Amino acid sequence: MPLALLALAVAGFAVGTSEFAVMGLLPQVAEGGGVSIPAAGALISGYAVGVIVGAPLLTAVSARLPRRTTLLIVAALLTTGSVLSAVASGYGLMMAARVVAGVPQGALFGVGSVVAAELVPPERRGRAISIMFGGFTLANVAGVPLVTWLGQAAGRRATFWAAAGLVLAVRSGTIDARAEKAVLR
Structure with missing residues (x-):
């Protein structure tokens, strides 16, 4: 499996x-x-707003970018988005952080699908895309329970610091993979 494909799967997991x-x-x-627990629940909607706004916005902005x-x-x-979520001391900043965190989700899966398909021979493209999306699926099965435990044990900030660290690890893995650089043009 190409390193960049694994990085895309881990990025899906992080998202x-x-x-x-x-x-x-x-x-x-x-x-x-x-704030109250229902008000904190609105942060979930804040992330969704970021996804709704971010997908078309980033698609338009990045259409001509490599x-x-x-x-x-x-x-x-x-x-x-993860760092702002970790450092947020008040509800307003946390809401803004959750919106920012949601903005790139659509672009990740849109561009990531194209990149995943190009990393492998044509007969393996479907598998490559499913591996990338498998990271997102695994997040629901393993990632969310893990960060719930982490957040309850070490505080909510630890959860978002861990997410930021995971994205930074993915970023360096994707960029430094020499064999895949031609695909990531």
């Missing part, structure tokens, strides 16, 4: 985990933001 992390940490997030550049922008936005 899925970050998207749903707030659900398992509603009491901690509410307490940290000084895929590598688009993936770098996506990684930067994912990292920024």
Whole structure:
């Protein structure tokens, strides 16, 4: 399996985990933001707004950019959203952070699917795309319970720092994979 394909799967895992992390940490997030649990639940909708706005916006902005550049922008936005979520001390910043975290999701899966398909021979394209999306699926099965445990044990901020670290690891893995650089043009 090409390193870049594994990196895309891990990126899908990071996105899925970050998207749903707030659900398992509603009491901690509410307490940290000084709001009620229902108000903390609105942060989930904030992420969704980011996805809804971000998919067409990033598609329009990145249509003429090289895929590598688009993936770098996506990684930067994912990292920024996670870091802002980790450092947010109030509800307003946390809401803005969740919106920012949602913005790159559509671009990741759109551009990521194209890149995944080009990393392998034609007869393996479907498998490559499913591997990339498998990371997102695994996030729901393993990532969310793991970050819920982490957030309950070490505090909600630890969850978002872990997500930021995972995206940074993916970013370096994707960019430094020499064999895949031609595909990420």
